[in-house]
Amino acid sequence: MKQALICISILLLLSTCIERIDLSESLSEDSLLVVDGVITDANEPYTIKLSYTSPSLQTYEGKALSGAQVYITDEEGNRADLIEVDEGEYETLPEQFRGEAGKTYRLHILTPEGREYASLTETMPLASPxxxxxxxxxxxxxxxxxxxxxxxxxxxxxxxxxxxxxxxxxxxxxxxxxxxxxxxxxxxxxxxxxxxxxxxxxxxxxxxxxxxxxxxxxxxxxxxxxxxxxxxxxxxxxxxxxxQYALTERAYNFWENVQEQQENAGSVFAPPPSPIPGNVYNVNDDRELVLGFFQASSLTxxxxxxxxxxxxxxxxxxxxxxxxxxxxxxxxxxxxxxxxxxxxxxxxxxxxxx
Structure with a gap:
């Protein structure tokens, strides 16, 4: 079941983009990193899931990224480290970190191989009741x-x-x-x-x-x-x-592109024409394509x-x-x-x- 859910998450995150991507420059012998996570203002653990696609994107292996260093920072310089609770799944401690509407957050990832990733800053919008x-x-x-x-x-x-x-x-x-x-x-x-x-x-x-x-x-x-x-x-x-999650416009545009591909694809199991880039990037190599989205949403x-x-x-x-x-x-x-x-x-x- 766990592997099936990982595959489903990847299927959601891989889809068509309005601006097409030259995959010949993005793909190499390495798989692509997939980031799936959301933080809210609820008093609960927040989960970030890290995994890899197959190198060709023709199959979704969902190989978990284990042993990474994952943490979140805000605009005031505060840092919250996440603990790996399962293979490829990292969680915050509720007593140490809780999101707050109006604040800006960034996700940081350091892989065991030394690759460093970060998200764009995301300001948590205030949710309507x-x-x-x-x-x-x-x-x-x-x-x-x-x-x-x-x-x-x-x-x-x-x-x-x-x-x-x-x-x-x-x-x-x-x-x-x-x-x-x-x-x-x-x-x-x-x-x-x-x-x-x-x-x-x-x-x-x-x-x-x-x-x-x-x-x-x-x-x-x-x-x-x-x-x-x-x-x-x-x-x-x-x-x-x-x-109900309040989204930023950038997060909404990402999920809207995912939804459009789901509706246009002949099968949810069919490989996508091209992936959707999210808001996570390789700090030292801006040519590397990273999939997924780090979302900061207040919750009602x-x-x-x-x-x-x-x-x-x-x-x-x-x-x-x-x-x-x-x-x-x-x-x-x-x-x-x-x-x-x-x-x-x-x-x-x-x-x-x-």
Whole structure:
């Protein structure tokens, strides 16, 4: 899973650019460095991921860069060193460093081979609060295994946000869902019926927007997440946490280029026509191409809940899931139909925010 996520990160970071690059001058026998990291004003560890592409860019090996010296500085000369917590993953210590809106930051990297990299300075913009997160019953088409197109009903979540001021702003959103459910069946004399909790994340999800072409900073009905009715996510209680990052114009332009290539590519697994340069460079060799982006964003969050009794009726019936859980001597009923806690990625510990 870790290697898959690294590959996905690289796929997001490699894409088409408005100004094309002469790869014959950029590529050599060496792989290209990929930098993926963001710092915010939240009181939490910030992660910087370092990896390498294949030399030809025709495959995405995602080889981690381990043993590097990584640190962040601000305009006042303060320095925060990052610790390698996993191969190629470097984290700050929350008690020693926390981002602050309005301050300027720079990332520094020194590889074991002595190559020195730095980012351009990034000033953390102030994030607007999220006005509201809400849902509407809706349907979307999906293709079955036999090629038939059907409607899938669910809850489409939206958000409203913006400062309302007459100046442009730049946004990126992600989300995390948490849902509570139980197994649908019980065995004779079964006393323990565990309540289970599971999380879902925005994987391969790039949702950005700007208000630079609007008269004021105001965004309405921005689509965030779609939750299908006929799954187990809405069986008891569902929570959606929306994270809103305030971007600089430079960061927005970078992710906009990434998004354009994703939409134009025939497949997300197809090698890109050319990579997008980010804001990281080799201090001693400006001809070396470095991929990725060091992002400084203030963060606002909003969490919403919905109980099963609040889910509107739909043509797909009631929430519940577990369509495979059928009892009877003629059926081989899976064990998780009686005990949801044995499912992968499930916890029986109630979340602190629940």
């Amino acid at each position: 999220i006005d509201s997160v809400y849902f509407e019953l809706d349907s979307r088409p999906y293709e079955t295994s036999i090629g038939t197109i059907l409607d899938e009903w669910g809850l489409q979540y939206y958000l409203d946000t913006g400062s309302g001021m007459a100046k442009p702003a730049y946004y990126r959103w992600s989300w995390q869902e948490t849902y509570e459910f139980t197994a649908p069946l019980t065995r004779p004399m079964q006393l323990n019926v565990p309540v289970c909790y599971q999380n879902g994340y925005a994987i391969r999800y790039l949702n950005i927007a700007s208000t630079r072409e609007l008269s004021k900073d105001q965004i309405r009905r921005r689509k965030i997440n779609f939750v299908e009715i006929n799954g187990r996510k809405l069986q008891r209680r569902y929570s959606l946490l929306v994270k 969050e909003k969490r919403v809940f919905i109980r099963r009794s609040e889910v509107p009726p739909s043509p797909d019936g009631s929430p519940g899931g577990f369509s495979e859980c059928i009892e009877g001597e003629e059926y081989d009923t899976p064990d998780h139909c009686y005990d949801c806690s044995i499912l992968t990625g499930v916890s029986t510990e109630t979340p602190s925010f629940w």
